[in-house]
Amino acid sequence: MADLILHHFLISPFSEKIRLVLGYKNLAWKSVIVPGVLPKPDVVALTGGYRRTPFLQIGADIYCDSALICEVLEQVRPTPALYPSSVNGMARTLAQWADTTLFWSVLAPPRDTVYMFADSPPETVNLFAADRDAMKGTMHRLRGSDAAAACKIYFDRLSEMLTDQPFLLGQKPCIADFSVYHPLWFSLQFTPVVADMLRTMPKLLAWMGRMQVLGHGTTQQIDSAQAVMAAARVEPLPIGEGPLADLRFQDEHGIPLGSRVTVTAESFGPEATEGELVAATRSHFTLRRHDPRAGTVHVHFPRIGYVLDKVA
Template sequence: MADLILHHYPNSPFSEKVRLILGYKKLAWKSVVIPAIMPKPDVQALTGGYRKTPFMQVGADIYCDSALICDVLEHLQPAPTLYPEPGKGLARTLAQWADETLFWTAMAHNLGPKGAAHMFAGAPPEAAQAFAEDRKAMRIGIPRMRPQDAAASYKSYLRRLSDMLDEQPFLLGQAPCIADFSAYHPLWFTKVRTPVVADILAHTPAVLEWMDRMAAIGSGTMEKFSAAQAIAEAAATEPMAVGHGLLRDSTFQDEHGIALGSRVTITAESFGPEPTEGELIAATRTHYTLSRRDERAGKLHVHFPRIGYVLKKAEA
């Protein structure tokens, strides 16, 4: 199998989630650092439009969204598992809450005036403005919380996490699972990237101790790689056949009346409005796969989770 290539940047919370999982599963990976804001021509050469961070590349297969990346890594390296039995449904549900509700609450607190000033200290004023405009363009259907309201909710969520840690080292037991990695990354941003507002964590010492246990996992064995090298690797590789790659399920599940082979677009439903267009070659109970071609990267298969993404026929 081709190497694991993670396209990410250091400050990205969802990238930290995936980096830790790579470390937990003791996987070697190549690191392509991508821009935090648009334009992202090398990213979109591979994804066809999708511009959220991170995404993972294996040869000419592109896996979008950290939730799908986690499933791919679990298939590649089943032990230690992210989805322990019994209770994997609970772990996935808690992870989804963390990636959505907890994340946006934490980030509204983190990037309030004080936190934002710390993040962009020493940078020219236009850098902060460019970041704000970029993220504003990405937000669709996500209400913006005021920092005061976010702080109140964040404190409540931290207390709930603390309660889960009363008699066990991780949220759902003796070992970390997908819920831990998803709950950790927005708190990591608070502590590491906006420490001027991290005093909110001090009220829940059990959470801080859990964060130390999570941070100790590390991020595995990383090798630096360039975007040009990643695109060249995609161009030199054939995508894996549907049902024979890292997403083994190929059973067609039709919820839209759109046949395989149709020209379609896939778009995130709430954050990142850029569509990816291609030929629909898989629509299973968990994921979609599009086949597309790029003049630099060649033929590609681009994979998305079903949850959180909108499938439509492409306009003629």
């Protein structure tokens, strides 16, 4: 198998989620630090427009969204399992709630941007804020006070889950733990209101410590130009081979395979990726596209959280 290349940046919560999964599975991976804001020419060369962080590259196959990346890593190294059969449905449902409802509640209160960008000039802070406002577009935003009230309830419930066990759903971490952890990890550093709440939650803090020691696996730094070249040197895996081996076509849109389509996130990050629809299974979409620098690539998206449209 080609190298695992994670495109990420250090303070990205969803990047920390994937870094911890890589550590839990004791995987070696190559690290590409992407820009925090546009322009991202090397990102777009690989994804065709998608610019949320992180994404995973394996050769000329590009896997977008942390939920799909976790599915891929589970196939790359099945043990230890992210989706234990005894709690599979519950773990997936809790993870989806954490990646959406919990995430936006925890990140809604004011953040300490001075600390986040301690070594950066003021214009960098303003540029980052404007970039994230553009990514949010018209999505509903919780007021800080409403989000803080919700967080208190959520943290109490999560603490109760840790009363008699070290992880949220049992004796070992599962996908739910990684999805709950990453927004709390971010907020403990950069969101003072939420950090103050967490410091009154000893069970949650102890659980976070158990998650942190999982580490990040074995890492080698490369630059984005090397990653683009790595894609250009190979062809994407044939449909039905590799980590996403499901060949079954599931048509929910009346769009046949071979159509020119776009895939766009439902909310955060409005940039569309356009390409030829070469797979639409129960759980994911795959688009084939060509870039002058990266060559032919397959860009993969989960169904949940994304919108498929036919190009007129």
